[in-house]
Amino acid sequence: MSQATDQSSSAPEGEDLFSGAFVVRIAALSPLRIITATVTPLNLGTTEADLEAVVSWEGIDTVSTSVRTELEPGAAYFDPWVRFLRLLWVVLGPKTVPEEKEFGADKWSSIVLSSQELDGALQHAIVVVVDRERGTASLVRSDPGRQGAEVAIPRELLHRDAGTVLTEMTSRLIRGRPWQ
Secondary structure (H helix, E strand, O other), rough: HHHHHHHHHHOOOOOOOOOOEEEEEEEEEEEEEEEEEEEEEEEOOOOOOOEEEEEEEEEEOOOEEEEEEOOOHHHOOOOOOHHHHHHHHHHOOOOOOOOOHHHOOOEEEEEEEEEOOOOOOOOOOOEEEOOOOOEEEEEEOOOOOOEEEEOOOOHHHHHHHHHHHHHHHHHHHOOOOOOO
């Protein structure tokens, strides 16, 4: 049984165990700059049907946004990575991201996601690095007892927007399968 599960069983009902924010940095090509989204979830570590977050942006004209989505009933209510991926998609998906032209298929060279571990010891972190030039995505974990990974990015994904690629590759690295 993982430490996160042990902690959640002793946590008061409804308490959110996810602490802090997760950060996405996108190396944009034209003009050259870093676009940063600092996502502060309001209820990621709960089993509520809806997910909400406040997003602070740097590198684009938008300063902040708030997002909300509702999960369909089922196991996703309880799977922290499914909840995380859904929130990531709502923040960076091509139909929901602010200034969508800035995140297009030919607009990024690399993407870095850093977050707290969700299904292991909560004090550990994960980093996902998507590198367009190398055509790879890598997972690094701060927990020495958990293995990282590196996978090739499917060619068709390299021609997609930054949010789609990041969400898909994060799912493949962490869950071992495509996101949708």
